[in-house]
Amino acid sequence: MTESSAASRVLVRTEGALGRLTLNRPEAINALDPGMIQQLTEALERWRDDTDVQIVVIDGAGDRGMCAGGDVRALHGQIVAGRTEETAEFFRAEYALNAMIAEYPKPIVSIADGITMGGGVGLSGHAAIRIVTERSQLAMPETRIGFTPDVGGTWLLGRMPGRFGEYFGLTGSTMNGADAVLLGFADHFVPSDRLDALREALAYRADPTGPAEIVLLFDETPEPSALPASREWIDRAFSSDTIAETVSRLRAEEAADAAATADLLESLAPTGLAVTLDAVREARRLPNLRAALEGEYRRVMWFVTQHPDLVEGIRAQVVDKDRNPKWNPATIAELPSDAGADARDFVPQRSLF
Template identity: 65%
Template sequence: MTNAAASSLQVRTDGSVGRVTLDRPRAINAVDHDMITGIAAALAQWRDDPDVRIVLLDGAGERGFCAGGDVRGLREQVLSGDAAAAMGFFRAEYALNAAIAEYPKPVVVFADGITMGGGIGLAGHAAVRVVTERSQLAMPETRIGFTPDVGGSWLLAQAPGRLGEYLGVTGGTMDAADAIHAGFADVLVPADRLGDLHHALITRADPQTPTEIAMLFDETPGPSGLAAKQVWIDDAFAADTVPEIVARLRARDEPDAAATADVIEALSPVAVTVTLAAVRA
C-alpha cells in the first residue's frame, strides 16, 4: 500500500484499487477546492496506470460520505469580494463530476450516511453506487435558495414518474430503499460489511466486475416509502407550474401531500421554479 495523505484527503493504492477517502469528518466531509483538485489529480494519475483497475471513493467518520460543497467557505469568499474563487470551485467541481461519469475504469462509491449536494456529484455518477442502512441522500439546494447542480438535475430527470420533480423542488431526503428506487444508488450493503467489500474488491480477480462483487454483499432493502407515495406525487407534480402543483397537493387527501405543499411554500419561489424547469429540461 502506498499513501499520500493530505490534511483533508487520503489518496493511496490498495493492491489494484486506487482509493480516495474524504477526510473532514467534523464537517461530514464537505468538499473544498483543494479536495476537488486532489481527487481530480488522483483520477488523472490512475487513468492510464495498468496497476489500478478500480477506483474507490469513501468518507472518513461515521456521519456520512459527503454533506456537499463547503458552503460556508464559498459564502466567506463571496462576502470578502472574491467571487471569482467561488466560481473557480464550481468549475472544478463540475469538471470532476463529469470526469467520474466518463472515467474509463469502474468507480465505486460508498455513500454511507449523509450524502447530499456535492456528495451526490461524487457518488451519483459513479459506476457502482453503494448505500447502507445509514444512508441519507438528497439534493437539498432549494432549502438554501439554490437549484440542484453537480449533474443532479440530470439524475433527478431519470427518476421514475414525477419523483425527480418532487425530490428536486422539495429537497427531500431518501433512505437506501428510496435511493435505489429513484436511481441514485445501485446496491445496499450493511455498513459493517463495507470493509469486507473493500477487501473483496482488492482480492477478487477478473472476470468478476465490481458490480458483481458488490452484489455478493447486497441485502434487499425494505419497501421504499417514496414508491408508496408515487401515486399522489405523480398526480400533483404533473401540473405545469409550481402554484398549480401546490394547488393539486392541497386538493389531495393524503396528509403528506399537504405537508409537501407547506414545504414548497416556505422555499424560495425562484429556486423552486428554476428547479422544476431544469429537471424537465
Template identity: 65%
Template sequence: MPESFPAQTSAEAAAEPTVLARIEGVVGRLTLNRPRAINALDLQMTGLLDDALDAWEHDDAVQVVVLDGAGERGLCAGGDVRSLYDRIVAGHPDETAVFFRAEYALNARLAEYPKPIVALADGITMGGGIGLASHAAIRVVTERSKLAMPETRIGFTPDVGGTWLLAHAPGHLGEYLGVTGTTMDAADAVFCGFADHLVPSDRLDALRAALAAGGDPEATVRGFAQAPGASTVEAARAWVDETFSADTLAEVEERLRAHTDPAASRALQTMGQLAPTGMAVTFEAVRRARALPDLRAALAQEYGLVMWFGRTQPDLVEGIRAQLVDKDRDPHWSPASLDDVDPATITGAFSDEPAVPLWD
C-alpha cells in the first residue's frame, strides 16, 4: 500500500503508457511510468507487465529483465488503495478481488520467472512496490531507498507476499516491521532479506548499460555494488527480539512499556497510533507465514485476509480516508485499543473463505 500520492490526471494517462517495455541489448526493460503518483500500481499496469513478461519468456534475444521506475521519487509507492476505497464505499468490496488476484499472480510470476529479473528499488518502494521488487532474483537498493510495509497505517495488513518476507527476516524483526510499518533504508533492507545489493544511484545508468551488454547479471551487479554499511534495524535486534517474541501483541506492548531502550518506547508510541485490528492480524499473519511452505501459500493467506478486511472491517475505509482522501491523518479506529480486540475476531480472519479463490 502506498504513501500519500497525487492522482494521475487523464491527460497524463493518455500521453504515455503506464508501463514502458522495450529491449535494450540483451535486456528486456520494464519501467513503471506514473512518476507523479510515485508509480503506484493499478490493474492496467499489472496487465502491461504480464504482457511484456509473456512476450519475453521465450524470446532468446532477452536474457535478463530489468524493472525500474520513472522519476526521481521511487520505484513504486504501493497499490491503488484509492480504488479499493471507492469500491468498498460503493458497497462492492468483492470487486476488489479482480485487482488482488492479478497483483498476486504477478508477484508469484516475478519470483518464478525463468529468466533473471533485476529490480532497481531506488527511492520509495512500499507495499505493492515490495511485491514487485523483493521477489525478483536480484534486488538492488540505493542510498535513496525507503522500503516498508506500512499497511497498519491504513487499518490493513501487509500483502503482496510481504508476510513471507517478514516471516524470514532475522529473529522477530518481521513482527516488528510489519506491526509498526517501520521504514527500512538500504542497509536495513539487505539485512532483513528484502534486497541483495546496494548500488549508488548515480551508477544505475551504467549498471543498466552493463546488463544490456550481456554476461552473468549477478556478477555484473556485484561489480557495481558497495557495502551497505551499518543497519539501524540490525542494531535494534536485541530489544526487538526481547519484546516481539512474546506470545501475544498485548504482551509485546507490556514488554515495550517496561523496556529501558528509548527505541522501544518509540515503537510503543507508534503502535498507539495504528489500527489495533490491523496490528493484531499482522502479528498473527507473520507468525503463521513462518510455517507455510512457499510464497504462493503466503499469498493465498494474505488474499483471504485482505478480502476479509474489505468485507468486514470499517478500519480499512477509515484508514484510507484519513491518509489518502481527507488527509487529516486522524483516523478513528474501531476498536480503539488492542485490549478491545476480540481474539475470536482475529482467529476468524484466518478461517474466512473468499468468494473467489486466489488460485484457479
C-alpha cells in the first residue's frame, strides 16, 4: 500500500488494483475546499494511464458522511471581499472534476455513506458505480441559502421520474438510500458494515472489466422508499409553469405534506426557486452533463456577481445564524415573469470549458 501524508485533506493511495481517494476532513463532514479539488484532480490524472490502477473508489473519512458540500463560509468571504475571480476559479475546477469523473476511462465507484450533499453529490452522482447505505442522506440543498443546484445536480434532477426533480431541486429535501436508488442518484444499496469487505474485494478479487459484478455480491434490497405514495400530488403541483402556481396547487392538495411543502417554499428565496426551476427544466432537455454544467455555471456566476440573495442566504444560515434572511424580492408574488431569464442568459467573464 502507498499512502499520502496523514495530514492531507485527501488520502490518496493504492491497494492492489484499487486507487483510493478518501476525503479526509471529517471535522467538517469532508466539505470541499480548492486544495481538495486539486488533489482529487491530480490523482485521477495520474491514474488515468497507470496500468496498476484498474478501479477507483471515492469515499469519505469519519462516520458522519462522505461530503457535506462546498465550504460556503469561505464562498461568502470571497464574494464580500470582491474576490469573485477566486470563486469562479473554484467552480471551474470543481465542475471540470465532476465532468472528469463522469468521463473517466476506468470504473469509478463512489460510496455515499452518510451525509452527501451539494458538492458531495458532484463527486458521487456522476461515478460509474454509485453506492449508498442505510446511513445515506443525499440532497441538493442550495435553495436553502438562496442559491441554485450545481455540480451537475440539475442533470441528475432533470432525469428523476415524474416531477421529483423539481420537488427535490426546489425544496432541497433529503433522500435516504432507497430514495436515491429509486430516483437515479445511486445504483446500489450496500449495508455500511459490508463496505470494508467490498473495498477489499474491489482491490484484490475484482475483474478489472467487471467491478459491477463484485458490487452485486454485496448489494441488498433496502426497505422500500416511501416516495411513490407522494408522487401524484408532487407531479400535479410541480408540473406548473411558475413557483406561484406550484404553491397554489400545493395549497389545493389534501395531503398534509403538500401544505408543509408550500410553507417551505414560501420561506425560501423566491429568485433562487425561480432560477432552479428554470435550470432543472433546461437540463432535462440537454444532451449531456457538460452542457448542464455550463448552464449551472452561468447561473452560479450570476448569483456571485449580480444578485444579493446568495450572500444574504449564507449570512443568515451560516455566518450570523439568525435564520432571518432578507430576500430580494421578498415574496414569490413579487417575482417578475420569466424570473429565471437573467441568470439563464448571463455570460461569465471566462467560459467554463
